[in-house]
Amino acid sequence: DYSMGRNRYIGYLMSIPKRAFRNVRVGLDCANGASSNIAKAVFDALGAETYVINDHPDGVNINTDCGSTHMEALQNFVREKGLDIGFAFDGDADRCLAVDEFGRVVDGDLILYVCGQELKKNNELANNTIVTTIMSNIGLYKALDKIGIGYAKTAVGDKYVYENMVTNGNVIGGEQSGHIIFSKHATTGDGILTSLKILETCIENKKTLAQLTEPVTIYPQLLINVRVSDKATVLNDEDIKKAIEEVTETLGDDGRILVRESGTEPLIRVMVEAQTDEICHENVLKVVNLIKEKGYAVK
Template sequence: MGRLFGTDGVRGVANADLTAELALGLSVAAAHVLAEAGTFEGHRPTAVVGRDPRASGEFLEAAVVAGLASAGVDVLRVGVLPTPAVAYLTGALGADLGVMLSASHNAMPDNGIKFFARGGHKLADELEDKIEAIYREHRTGAPWERPTGAGVGRVSDYDEGFDKYIAHLIAVLPNRLDGLKIVLDEAHGAAARVSPEAFARAGAEVITIGAEPDGLNINDGCGSTHLGLLKQAVVEHGADFGIAHDGDADRCLAVDGSGEEIDGDQILAVLALAMRESGQLRKNTVVATVMSNLGFKLAMEAEGIALVQTGVGDRYVLESMKENGYALGGEQSGHVIILDHATTGDGTLTGLMLAARVAATGRSLADLVGVMRRLPQVLINVPDVDKSRVATSGELAAAVADAERELGTTGRVLLRPSGTEPLVRVMVEAADIEQARSVAGRLADAVKSALG
């Protein structure tokens, strides 16, 4: 059995890979690691538990709550809320840990478990390894030490979480959004109530799509992974722009008033300039991953803003930000972290800040994102291969070397195994889109040949 934790928690097909038994056992292990249950005299550890609207989240939530309570942890159930809301509430309520049940942008049959430590922070690899080790130890027969009587955890619903989170979002906005008409695509996900309410309270005229979750339709043809409906709605309604979230609303992508897509790199560029202008861009630096478009790097250089690049995954962006005191970072996929106001990527907060910049400047979103020119970038996902051999295959290394020689200094190549899905991602950038497509296609074939 491989490592349970991926780049964003434990994820898999619900009731197949991710079972109720696994959810319960991991929650007990997490309680022993993160809540230090029973180690403080008179201390009642507390956990915040939330989920996205997936049908499987109902039974997985029950399993997680049972595991935590059986380990002596009091549980506050906040219901269906975005991942960043659970992270925020974990910190704001002084909880020992938080748990979010979501598979983010994945299709409905999948689900996942994300743990947060005190303060609402994602776990370092060492903590995940410790949780997994304890889980495996007790799975093989070592009995848990369980409290009895008054020592068991108590479970209650925390309905105030919705308003508390929205109040936080509104409080950190630099200005109101009056006069803006915005279309919001909620991906039938966790932000279906939160995001429209927050934008409306901030003064925007809001039109929503993808805001009727039924447990089965999350991310289905909508949201940040399917922008077609949002583009259409923005143009039809004559909106200033549109915002799209994923299933757990830790991402934000956008489309401008003419329906053109705006990715996380472009959003980062706009926010970097806004934060520099307000004196909030600490060390005049923004953090991004190696997947960021080369055009973003060139734009930041032209503006005199330093760029630090990390491995792929918002957790690595966040680690760099925390270690070095940076204020802004994110991914091309739309995970944007504004560390003064959030401990993780927050799609609603990002969308609000982007809208606030439009409102404050009086400029269109298309005009603002003109600060960077996005170079042609082709991404191909290659499924059904042994992703563990990406770094060791000589055949693949030779194919990459050939591609890099062809591109020279005008482009780049990146191959990486997905941390959340069984596939290898092939990314190629070039000054010419046809060259990028040609090189990417050949590399995808090489991946199939070498790793199939």
Template structure:
């Protein structure tokens, strides 16, 4: 794919992704689901809080209505809210404007099909061809031209869906929430308030520029301090579009996606709700987490990085739980995409049902020290094909001798090659990662 990566079309606003491309995406989607089939398309669209989201929203909507689609505007909403409403409102597709955990200078466009998960690659390939002027499509005229609808009730239905998914009370539970100054800012607190929790919220005052800035799931230190200083029972941190969640236990320790998969997988399996007794993590999951699954008699199937790949495996094999270390967790019996707020509710369900603190629930897992080094490159594919890197990886694997692992992969969303090493000690992991990263730089 030329423009669309593992998480949509993403780039620096008006540089890597520009307003003309956004208009063309709207033009193609409106035509493909409408005029091309002799009908009027119904498209739902949402955005996160970064300044450029308004610009891209206007461009996409102009393209959609010019191609004859009626556009339902959810305004600021988490990505999973768009995914939910596509299905709930029987829309032809959904569009989310967000660059997730990236800085405010970036933005992205994610497309969701009518079943609520990421758009099929054959459609994305056609969009890319249209962006590159490989063919033309007609403009709508007269009564074919589309309209816009202010669709705040769709956002309210998503909030109601989150609340109704919880069959427990949080009365008396002290919960901290870090909304990353992003899409969760107007959604997460109302959900926890409705369940009776004593909620303390930080990073919920978006100004267009502060999304993900020293806050949220990529900068969880503020939430750790909040939990410890205010004696909270648990904390949850979301990213810019709230499709991922990391937790903080009552002692201020981070509980990442691997640990969330562990406690939820073990709990669901205990109650006969884990399809096939199987969890679906990615190749980035911690070696210690995989060992803990073995000890808990849980099966696992690893996939390539990206929640798109996790869900594809889950859907193909009928599995009900999967996710990423970064906090994208998919509860397949409820939703078809990662949902940070839903993840936090499922963690609360386990804590309430098992009557244990979060630190007690994750205690059986001994995570291996992990070092991740990101190397900026111009040609990701060329670098990954290097024999020198293959040799460096082989030497690292020989040194680890089965007591850890190394993974070198190209980022699907940024011009980076990521070197990840897990070993029995932090020093060994750092030393091996640094050596392999030096090889990557030498061939970049």
């Protein structure tokens, strides 16, 4: 236990918010991981009324049915305790997802919207731009268009987000998974830092998290992975290219299709966002079934 390092880190996190968190009832799910002996200390010191679950790591229970990969535990905890807000970290605490006062999950796209809008309001949003990945929801982009905030799209992966931020001087970026980077304060995602920025924004605006996320309509999204023998052959097939173009034309401005190869596995990922689950399902299958019909899929 490197107590000096832990105390310096806690001190740094405490120095970031400009407001105290007094009279705010906060729930934390520490995923039995790295935030277990840090997060509560920070929120307590800032004046919050802090309630914690899954903060007793035993060496094997990290991320087990808890944390940002299993949000049900925190959702139920916030509802049962009548808390104002909740935050779930993953095992190594570089990610954070939130839960609003109604127990609804607030993912990385919504966090980017909330915190990006606050930066713009304070004239701190460099280049008037939020950095996202190609997997961010179309609903985020439509909401940002309405309030006049620009966005960049990178390949999937926080390293690509950070590369863009460094190259272009952008100050906020991240992924749906809750890996959010605030370049003024850190060079990588920090889940506890993200939670502090979210709550600070709520307090500054005298609004709940549900009120701050209300302008964003997240579109249904369906992703199907197809195991294939040769990824390049699939992506270069003219019939498949045509099918993708047809789906793009069908969806118009009310949806999108994204077909890409996995960087680590022999998979083609077919993702559609649209106004309803039915439209997503119908259009994903147009491409997935064609891949299978042409004999590219393997078991």
